[in-house]
Amino acid sequence: xxASNVSVESVRRLLxxxxxxxxxxxxxxxxxxxxxxxxxxxxxxxxxxxxxVVVLSTPSMFEEAFLPFLEQRCYQGLNDPIDQxxxxxxxxxxxxxxxxxxxxxxxxxxxxxxxxPKFLAQTAAHVSGAAFYYQKADVTEQPWAEKKMFGVCVHxxxxxxxxxxxxxxxxxxxxxxxxxxxxxxxxxxxxxxRIKLLEAFNFHWQDWSYRNIISPIQxxxxxQRDYFSTPPAQRVALLxxxxxxMCVSK
Numbered sequence: 001x002x003a004s005n006v007s008v009e010s011v012r013r014l015l016x017x018x019x020x021x022x023x024x025x026x027x028x029x030x031x032x033x034x035x036x037x038x039x040x041x042x043x044x045x046x047x048x049x050x051x052x053v054v055v056l057s058t059p060s061m062f063e064e065a066f067l068p069f070l071e072q073r074c075y076q077g078l079n080d081p082i083d084q085x086x087x088x089x090x091x092x093x094x095x096x097x098x099x100x101x102x103x104x105x106x107x108x109x110x111x112x113x114x115x116x117p118k119f120l121a122q123t124a125a126h127v128s129g130a131a132f133y134y135q136k137a138d139v140t141e142q143p144w145a146e147k148k149m150f151g152v153c154v155h156x157x158x159x160x161x162x163x164x165x166x167x168x169x170x171x172x173x174x175x176x177x178x179x180x181x182x183x184x185x186x187x188x189x190x191x192x193x194r195i196k197l198l199e200a201f202n203f204h205w206q207d208w209s210y211r212n213i214i215s216p217i218q219x220x221x222x223x224q225r226d227y228f229s230t231p232p233a234q235r236v237a238l239l240x241x242x243x244x245x246m247c248v249s250k
Contacts, residue, residue: 006101006173008051015053015168018093023061024165027054027128031169033181034119034127042120044169051173054124055090055166056131058158062224065089070244081235083109086165094168104169121164122153129182131155131162139194152201152210156185160201160211161219187214 008028015026032048044052057065069085076084087107094103106118126133135151136142155162188194193213200210211219220228223242230238 006051006098006170008175008179011051011053011098011170011173014097015055015093018097019055019089022065022089023058023063024065024089025056025058025130027056027125027130028052028175028179029054029124029128030175030179030181034124037123037127038120042116044119046169046171047174049174049176051170051175051179052124053168053170054121054128054130054164055168056125056155057086057163057165059161059218059220059224062227063221067244070239080109080232081239083107090166090168098170102171104171106167106169108163108165119167121167122151124167125153125164126184127181129184131164132184132186132188134188134194134197136198139198140191143195149198149202152197154187154197154213155216156187156214157217158219159187159214159216160208161216 012026012028019026029052030048031044031046031050031052034052035043035048046052066082066085069088070081090107091105094101094105108117108119108121110118112118122131122133125131131153133151133153136144136149152160153164154160188197197210197213200207200213204210208225227235227238
């Protein structure tokens with residue numbers, strides 16, 4: 001992949017062609033946007049104008065990518081089935097679209113030796129304009145005093161029914177003023193709505209009500225909800241009961 005022949009639009013188009021039909025979305029960003037909102041200890045070690053792309057999964061990924069992945073191959077039994085499917089889809093797209101390219105693929109579940117995540121997924125989604133990352137600081141006259149409140153991203157079309165899966169860093173591609181940082185859509189502009197969102201996410205995340213803070217155009221299917229409601233240790237047994245996992249190699 002010659003850097004001189006790569007543009008933001010060509011990267012976006014190639015990834016969309018490979019991933020959209022599998023239920024993924026891609027959003028370009030500059031590393032500088034990401035680093036500018038984080039302390040130096042969490043910076044990614046690339047120049048500010050380095051191109052990166054954040055990859056999200058939409059509700060359709062389960063049926064369009066995950067179930068076919070299970071049906072077409074034996075799950076290897078080495079790590080989480082969803083993670084394994086996402087890795088296969090994204091690494092395959094990168095190798096096919098950018099052969100020989102210097103692409104640093106970081107997945108949301110990966111940790112550095114320091115036990116820090118390889119990237120902060122919600123921050124990447126926010127600065128790319130993919131989803132708004134609502135945090136405690138976004139609420140005026142906070143009602144929680146010193147209580148810890150975790151933030152959560154809201155997608156402008158899917159609400160909370162999506163996931164941030166990976167960050168692709170194109171180490172040999174720099175971009176200039178042609179890539180303008182978008183403002184993430186503020187789907188929950190009111191103080192009351194933000195309080196409702198953060199309290200639902202922090203105190204009642206298991207009922208998934210926070211995902212419907214806006215009216216989404218699509219949600220998880222019932223089968224997908226059943227899968228994610230099942231404890232991780234029991235999901236392989238559930239897939240086998242559904243007939244999607246004919247064998248598991250240890």
